[in-house]
Amino acid sequence: MTDIADMKHVPSVSLANSDKDPDGFAQAIGRSFERFGFAVVADHGIPADLIARAEAKAKAFFALPEEVKRAYFVDGGMxxxxxxxxxxxxxxxxxIADLKEFWHVGRELPVGHRYAADMPANLWPDEVEGFRSTYIELFAAFEATGRRILSAIARYLGLAPDFFDDAIEDGNSILRLLHYPPIGPDAPGIRAGAHEDINSITLLLGAEEGGLQLLDRDGRWLAVEIEPGELVVNIGDMLQRLTNKRLPSTSHRVMNPPPERRGFARYSMPFFLHFRPxxxxxxxxxxxxxxxPDQFPDPITANDYLLERLREIKLG
Structure with missing residues (x-):
């Protein structure tokens, strides 16, 4: 088995193996996370037809006139x-702000739910038919896949496979629809500046279009390369904090395309899997x-940490 330190690129692991060999899969994906903070996951279980439908709905929304889209902007909503x-x-x-626009879908909560004050109600654009039903279905599919990956992480850490189930029950997870428009050669900044994610783990669809890079241990930027249909998964700050940086939340960015691809938009769909508030x-x-030694001696609730970080990225 290759030593963790000797890994040169983010390996691809098959989630189908989590059922056949749960301990082996846990070791494979856990080692990738410990080395890079990232893993590439094949056979993730999110239906291809659902992904295609979701991509089409996102493109339809972002193609709407600017004034129509801005009607769904919540002033003060972070x-x-x-x-x-x-x-x-x-x-x-x-x-310098990122060269992107996006839409957020959160968890649908019943009236009077105990987390209603921390998790605002969703907005649904009337202009795109089937928008709501498509993304509610995709949200559930992402969450199911994320639960399986967290179970493998728990095994890797020597915890019970269901350790994270309670932590993410009714969690404040967010499905983001991302649009990076075509850009010119003099574009200010890049599509997404170097950052770490706030949440526990992020599951990303749509990374086939190049540009995603992670900051490796040696200080060099490493391209995250995947096969069509694969999922990119990375550790967020909350899980880094929980694991005392054993599983690192790695800086990553989305670079501008080469000249021959500047006329093409980039679409992706990350799912930020959060703990309950x-x-x-x-x-x-x-x-x-x-x-x-313990690098985070002062505990903090997931919601307090989220609000702290949202202010740092100028959304609050």
Whole structure:
């Protein structure tokens, strides 16, 4: 077996193996996460026809006139639901806004739910037929796949396979529809500046179009390359904090395309899998060692951490 430190690129692992050999799969994906903070997942179980339908709905929405899209922007909503216009989100510590626009879908909660104050209601555009039903279905499919991956992470850490089930029950997860428009040679900034994700894990569809890079241990940017239909998964800050940085939340970015691709838009759909708002992120004892003392001695709830980070990226 290749040593973790010797890995030169993000390997592809098959989620189908999680049923046939759960411990073997846990070791394979866990080693990739520990080395890169990223994994590439094949056979992820999200139906291809659902993905195609979701991509078509996203393209239809982003093709709407600007004034129509802006009607779904929530002033003061911290970008948590509905539409966020082009060049608003800015990477933490950055000064130049990203060259993107996006739409957020959150969890559908019944009236009176205990998390209703922390998780605003969804918005649904009337202009795109089947928008709501498509993304509710895709949200559920993403969550099911994410639960399987978290179960493998739990095994890798020596925890019970269902360790994360309670943590993500009614979690504040977000499905993002991303549109990076075509750009000219003098475009200010890049499509997405270097950043780390806030949540537990992120599952990304649509990375076949090049541009996604991660910052490797040696300080060089490494392209994340995948086969058609594969899923890119990365560790977020909440899980990094929980695991005392054993599983790193790696900086990543989306670069502008080469000249021959500048006239093409880029679409992708990341799913940010979050813990429930009141989940207390407290360093796992088994990740604390004499060589790795507790780097996060002060616990924080998932919701407080989320709000703190949203302000840092200029959405709050």
């Amino acid at each position: 970008g948590q639901r509905g539409y966020t216009p082009f060049r608003v989100e800015t990477a933490k510590g950055g000064t 009141d989940y207390l992120i407290r360093t796992l004892p088994q990740t604390i060692t004499p060589e790795r």
